[in-house]
Amino acid sequence: MDDDTEYAAIGRQVGRFIRLSERLFATLKWSDAGRGLERPAYMLLSRIAVDGPFRLSALATDVALDLSTVSRQVGALETAGLVRRATDPTDRRASLVEVTDVGRDVFEENRARWIATWQELLAGWTPEERQIFAALFTQLNQSLAERLPGAERQPGTTSERDAR
Amino acid sequence: MDDDTEYAAIGRQVGRFIRLSERLFATLKWSDAGRGLERPAYMLLSRIAVDGPFRLSALATDVALDLSTVSRQVGALETAGLVRRATDPTDRRASLVEVTDVGRDVFEENRARWIATWQELLAGWTPEERQIFAALFTQLNQSLAERLPGAERQPGTTSERDAR
DNA sequence: AGATACTTGCTTGCCACAAGCATCGGTTCC
DNA sequence: GGAACCGATGCTTGTGGCAAGCAAGTATCT
Known part of the structure; x- marks a missing residue:
């Protein structure tokens, strides 16, 4: 009750x-240095910048987006010069997306800004609270990811969550 | 660092x-009983069902949506018969939106489903964890709301939904 | 041949902005 | 006192845009 x-x-x-x-x-x-990029593009950029070269399909499962969406966003990132594509030598259907130098700069700047935002938002919190919250939040996301349909994580190939 | x-x-x-x-x-x-409602409509429905009659403008600030969006969603809810509008007697420009009996049923059903979802998601958590998480989350939302532009909330009495 | 990695065309959901309409409250003018 | 006016407020409607998914197509792998 x-x-x-x-x-x-x-x-x-x-x-x-x-x-x-x-x-x-x-x-x-x-910070997009004048390039007209959309919000989700930065989500992808950060994933790419942090966890090295990605295949589009891997990215898609990682962020739980449709492959088509990822394809477009990566295209935008590429056009903006933040990201570079190389055909996977082991499979020429696939591309490996990796961050460019400019992309890394943009990423770092956004990251700093993002972190600053959270520092501001959580200003009044104790370190314990922050820590607990982060942990619980992570746990929640975990459950959420598992619960969602189509979240057929095959362990092995995909190096998605956990990051750095 | x-x-x-x-x-x-x-x-x-x-x-x-x-x-x-x-x-x-x-x-x-x-549960929309065949009515073609959009997702945010249910968010509004629940606010209306829980906290009594609302003015549209009050709803809009409450859920941090543009008034135009709220207007449309409430319109949809009204068409679906989940909600009823009465012109505010004290100000004939304004409407007071209140839930109908059908609307309340739909709300209750959705609420039950929503709660069940969370029970499932947080199944492994201890009561303390849930409690702490809820508290911190609430606090975070508070900071967030204050930080957002256009959220000129006065800390004293923030009940923007008096109207009646 | 059949699966896989992506691309592209199309549709839909959802949102904000801006312009417009009705009403309100207060002031001015007679 | 009351009519006329004026800016502010509550809401509605028109429009445009991004982002997401689905489905169908192309190239490549096995």
Whole structure:
């Protein structure tokens, strides 16, 4: 009974959070050095910059986006010169996407800004709170990823989550 | 610094979470009894059902959506019969939106489903973890809301939904 | 041949911005 | 006192745009 309200509280906060963080994303100034890039492109850029060359398909499963979307976004990143494609020598159907020097700069700048945003947002928190929150959040994402349909993670080939 | 990575970790989880929860929303079956409602309509419905009659403008600030969007979604809800509008007697420009009986049923059903989802997702968590997480999450949303532009919330009494 | 890695065309959901309409509240003018 | 006016407010509607998925196509691998 009252247990309900506990879950309900979380559910409610989640709903609110999604909305708010969407707006947060939207209002952030992304350093794109004048290139007209979309928000999700930066998500991909950061994945690429952090975890080395990716195949498009690997990226797609990693961020839980349709391959077609990834294809377009990577295309945009490539046009903007933040990312470079090389055909996979072992399979010429596939491309390996990797970050360029410019791309890395842009990434670093955005990363710094993003981190600063969170430092600001979590200013009043104790280190323990931050730590616990991060841990629980990670755990939640884990469950979420497992629960989602189409999240057939085959261990081995895909080096998705866990990052650095 | 290592401090960076802590904030970075949270930031990263946030990004991931947004994506995942979008998919979670998308895969959820909303009880709409055959009415073709969009996802955000249910968000509004739940706000209306829980916190009584709302003015559209109050709803908009509450959920951090543009008034035009709210207007359309409420229109859809009204057409679907889940919600009813009455002109505010004290100000005939304004409408008070309130939930209908059917709307309440739909809301309850969705709420139950939503709660069940979270029970499932947080199955492995201890009560303490859930509680802490809920609290921190709430706090985070608070900071987020304050930080967002156009959120000129006064800390005192933030009940922007008096109206009635 | 059949699977795989991607690309491209199309549709849909969702959002914001801007212009417009009705109403309100206060001021001015008679 | 009341009519006329004026800017502010509550909402609606028109429009445009991004991002996501699906489906069909192309090239390549096995």
